[in-house]
Amino acid sequence: MILLDRITKTYGNKGPALERINLHVEAKEFVVIVGQSGAGKSTLLKLLTREEKPTSGKIIVGGVDYERLKDKDVPFLRRKIGVVFQDFKLLSNRTVFENVAFALEIVGMSNREIRHTVPKVLEIVGLKGKGDNYPSELSGGERQRVAIARAIVRQPKILIADEPTGNLDPKHAWDVIRVLEKINKYGTTVLLTTHNQEIVDKLRRRVVTISDGKVVSDKAGATYK
Ligand code: ADP
Numbered sequence: 001m002i003l004l005d006r007i008t009k010t011y012g013n014k015g016p017a018l019e020r021i022n023l024h025v026e027a028k029e030f031v032v033i034v035g036q037s038g039a040g041k042s043t044l045l046k047l048l049t050r051e052e053k054p055t056s057g058k059i060i061v062g063g064v065d066y067e068r069l070k071d072k073d074v075p076f077l078r079r080k081i082g083v084v085f086q087d088f089k090l091l092s093n094r095t096v097f098e099n100v101a102f103a104l105e106i107v108g109m110s111n112r113e114i115r116h117t118v119p120k121v122l123e124i125v126g127l128k129g130k131g132d133n134y135p136s137e138l139s140g141g142e143r144q145r146v147a148i149a150r151a152i153v154r155q156p157k158i159l160i161a162d163e164p165t166g167n168l169d170p171k172h173a174w175d176v177i178r179v180l181e182k183i184n185k186y187g188t189t190v191l192l193t194t195h196n197q198e199i200v201d202k203l204r205r206r207v208v209t210i211s212d213g214k215v216v217s218d219k220a221g222a223t224y225k
Contacts, residue, residue: 001027001189002048002158007057009043017043019213020057025191027157030184032200033193034224035210041193044210045160048191049081050074062157079107082151082159082188086166088143090135090150096122097131100149107154117153124186125149125179141172148179158189165196173199197224 002025009018018040025031035041046052047059050066059066062080069077090099100118109117122128125145135143144164151159161180165173177192177199184190194200200207200223207222208215 001025001029001062002191003058003060004044004047005058005060007044007047007054007059009040009047009052010055016055016213018047018054018210021210021213021215023208023215023218025189027189028184028187030181030190030203030205031192032203032205032207033191033210034195034200034207037195039210040213041210042162045083045162045191045193048158048160049083050077079154080157082148082154082156084144084147084151084159084161084164086163088135088140088147088167090143090146092135094134095131096127096133096135096138096146096149099135099146100153103150103153118149121149121153124152124182126175139172140168141175144168144172144176145179148176148183152183152188156188158191159183161190161192163193163195165194165199170198177203200224 004021004023007018007021008016010016033041043052047054048061064077097118100121101114104114104117119131122131125148127142127145127149135146165176168176173196180190180192204221206220209217
């Protein structure tokens with residue numbers, strides 16, 4: 001599903017942000033990526049979404065070899081990969097429904113289908129009945145779940161969650177993690193980066209640790225250290 005083969009990424013003339021990274025993630029896996037600030041986690045995720053290109057090495061996602069990917073194909077690739085960020089990135093002047101619907105409008109889905117699809121996704125993330133609210137009327141945890149709804153509404157094969165709980169208190173953080181687990185159970189591959197040791201320890205998933213641009217450990221059912 002995801003294959004990184006000897007990936008090196010260098011920005012400008014600095015030392016490599018990632019150095020000869022190998023990573024293989026099967027379909028439907030849930031992988032937690034940990035590492036200190038500056039370790040290279042975001043760079044790794046940006047290579048997968050094609051926001052950045054590797055300096056050397058091979059990336060294959062869902063059978064697509066990134067070396068052969070043309071710029072015009074990148075939007076199609078991005079439909080297969082949903083992304084959520086620490087700071088939610090919601091549109092503040094649109095309702096919850098409109099925020100999620102927007103992801104479908106831009107791929108040309110009919111209004112009828114949108115009205116059918118969005119409530120189903122809001123139900124999955126536990127926000128049934130919140131469609132008419134604006135983001136400012138929601139808690140941080142609820143906002144993050146709107147962002148997750150928007151990321152999964154086009155049914156991506158992979159969901160990337162980059163520090164999704166970084167701005168949340170523990171209760172809301174767990175609400176978000178439970179939603180990620182549910183989405184994974186439905187068959188989506190999940191890549192999660194987090195600094196939250198308690199979440200890593202309780203999840204007991206595969207943990208890939210990155211330090212100074214290298215994978216220093218990769219263990220199933222692991223704790224933080
Ligand atoms: P993490 O997500 O683990 O905090 P990053 O992938 O953001 O780590 O950063 C890894 C290294 O690459 C850091 O040294 C950082 O300063 C550098 N870096 C990240 N993005 C850029 C960029 N756009 N330009 C130059 N250097 C960058």
